[in-house]
Amino acid sequence: MLIAQISDPHVRPEGELYQGLVDSNRMFFEALQHLKGLDRRPDLLLLTGDLVDEGRPQEYAMVRRLLAGLDFPYLVIPGNHDRREQFREAFADHAYLPREGPQHFCHDEQPVRIVGLDSCVPGLHHGDIDPDGLTWLRRTFEQDTAKPTIVMLHHPPFMSGIPYMDKYRYLDPTPLESVLRSFTNIELILSGHVHRVMFKRWAGTMVCSCPSSTTEIALQMRSDAAPMSYIGPPACLLHWWDEAHGIVTHLSHIGTFAGPYPFA
Template sequence: MTVIAQLSDIHVRPRGMLYQDLVDSNAMFARAIETLNRLHPVPDLVLITGDLTDEGSPEEYEALRELLAPLKHAFAVMPGNHDDRDHLRAAFDDHLWLPAEGELHFGIDVDAVRILALDTSLPGLHHGELSHASLTWLERELAENLHRPVVIAMHHPPFITGIPYLDQYGLRNVGAFAELVSRYGNIDRIVAGHVHRSMQTRVGSVPVLTCPSTTTQIALRVEPDAEPASYLEPPAFMLHRWADPAGSAVSHLCYIGRFEGPLPFA
């Protein structure tokens, strides 16, 4: 069995500061760590798909390392639009799979599954884009792993959500990515963050899933003139589980915290 827990959009702040001056995102992430440490089956890897911090400052990455210290499982981090590549790289210089310069793409193996973390961020901007070099890196990795399941992890999801105030900050060159993905049959699924909601769709024949935030959840408002809004809905993460590592995963939405139960099943 192979199990990967995916968290996203944790928006860690410097000690004592609130996310959007309203929410204690650090305390909420600490509760997520507590939930992961109680989890069965035990994750082989915890993957955090971007927006590790809110402003990308060294102080925020220092706070993030402190918050991650109690985590009992192996973990990997990747950037989102609120992160700073250089500060992230410096804070996690013990993670040897992170490139020493440039875009923060990396591949890691979790049992038989190959994780390809694809950096969609653009320094100083909130929308995402994949450079020619990014797509070249991805194609090389896919071609080298034809006989094993591959998961592509990215911050910006490769589809239009229908929420207008999200889509203006979406991934710009989805077409080139989709065309590349269509040529490979070894992609088990694509996982993403950024949208602070659970969403499911496909890119061609490949399932795509987004992970909720451990902080606020973005409102589902699809009217063209919709006002941006977030809610303090229950925070959650995704659990991707391969009962047969050579097969396809089942992905579970998992809420963070303690809840009443267990109750009678029938």
Template structure:
């Protein structure tokens, strides 16, 4: 089997500082790493789909490398709207999967699965876009991997959530992306972060799933005049699993922590 663990929106802060001056995001990510290390069978890759840091500072990326050091699985990181491309590259320039400049699109082979990570960030802004350069890169990758199962990873998900204060900072102009995907039948799913909640939908024929945050979860408020809010709901990650014959993945929502059990029934 092939297993990819997806973590997102960890919002690492400099040592001793709190996320939004309220939440110890570093301690929460440490618990996430501990939970990931207990997984059996082990994931072949841990992919962090953006908002690695809260402000994109060198101190935050230094802290992130320290927090990742105990992780016993291979990992890859990609940028979110709270990240800084240049500083991310400076911090992770020793990693073979990461480009060292420009838009940070990259591909990783995870057994028979090809993961295509798309950089949706717009420097200095919080909404997402897919540039012509990124779309051209994606098409070349889809052509080159036409006989393989492909997972597309991105920070900003390609849909409107219905939560008004979230959708102000969503992915814009998804039409060209949707048209491109419609020409390929080997795309297993799209996985994303950004929304600090688990959501599921489709883009054409392709399933789209989002990953919760390891810190706070954004409030599910659907009224048009809703005020922005978050809750300390249970943090979680996603586990995507393929059988040996590499059909479509089954994706599991996994809560972070240790809980009472196992109990002798199912």
């Protein structure tokens, strides 16, 4: 099974640029075209939040317009730049999403079970899941303790070392970690938010954050570092799962590069 992941496209209304500088809509379109052009068609696409920049209906209309060309299914969770009610309305035809409250879900129709968690706190930028959400998560895992499972949430549940992003991380991941450590069939936890690739061993499994299809947040670790970003190179992640060998994650750069050449 090939599972693609795109995160943080920050789509804008038609004709508007992200931060007044970046054509995030074009870059998201190019990311989707990149997936469609792979030599193996993805079985599923996971979008790990910040689909839009301001949570405006016009932005969600543009997201749906861009996604309409896909010929494989996709699952969505919100990020801190999404607005829960507008998000819910925009994806009202996605039956796996709850009709009220946080957008937690379980997609169990393929060889790998996907559990989506809504780690957003309305009106704020940091991440959290309330006790009711954690109870739902435990009960969901208990329904099948053997099937390979991927968890997706927007906020990485650890410190990145980038001070201006760590202010808005998942602030208290200990209760979530307690739930996850109770189960041994969690293959990966996938996140976005930091616009960078990061890996961390956590809660008995691996957390993997996806780069943005739009901008890369600068890797600065000084405590007084000012927020900065770069344009490109954009990338997505490809998670290849095989029953005999488990899961392997590949970084896939989006764009045109020299080659291919006849050597490996």
